[in-house]
Amino acid sequence: MDFTNLKTLVVSVECGSFSKAAEILCVTQSAVSRRIKILEDHYGQLLLDRSGLALKPTAAGHLLIEKARQVLKVEQEFLYDLQLLARKRKISFCCTAPFGISYLPDIFTRFMSRNSETSDLSFVFDMPEGALKGLKEKLYDLVLIEFCEDLSLDDLAVYPL
Helix, strand or coil: CCCHHHHHHHHHHHHCCHHHHHHHHCCCHHHHHHHHHHHHHHHCCCCEECCCCCCEECHHHHHHHHHHHHHHHHHHHHHHHHHHHHCCEEEEEEECHHHHHHHHHHHHHHHHHHHCCCEEEEEEECCHHHHHHHHHCCCCCEEECCCCCCCCCCCCCCCCC
């Protein structure tokens, strides 16, 4: 949906003139005037009083400007939400070097070939103690360690391989 005409109306009233609105919107003054005319024709109402030094909204203009600001705000919120949706999931993974070197190259290659558009994977080698510390400090989302009999895993979700 195109909200260009509504935005033009709001900017024109905020600036007080078509020429200043044109500068802000990077269009010609006639384009601004044409957009306002389109709105006025569409709603069948005069929206701006052009008789003074500065543009003033008519009663109908006040109503439309109020609604236009609400609509434009909702559009901005929607566009922001779309940007968040499009961002990649960040996954931080840590494991010990022997396991990572032996088993993970093929696994990560397959994972990234399928998920590179939606995931941003960071991968770190560390000793078991450092990996657990990083997990508890939320540096890593997932940790894979072997030989952990001497480590306390009581407060963690543990899945044996």
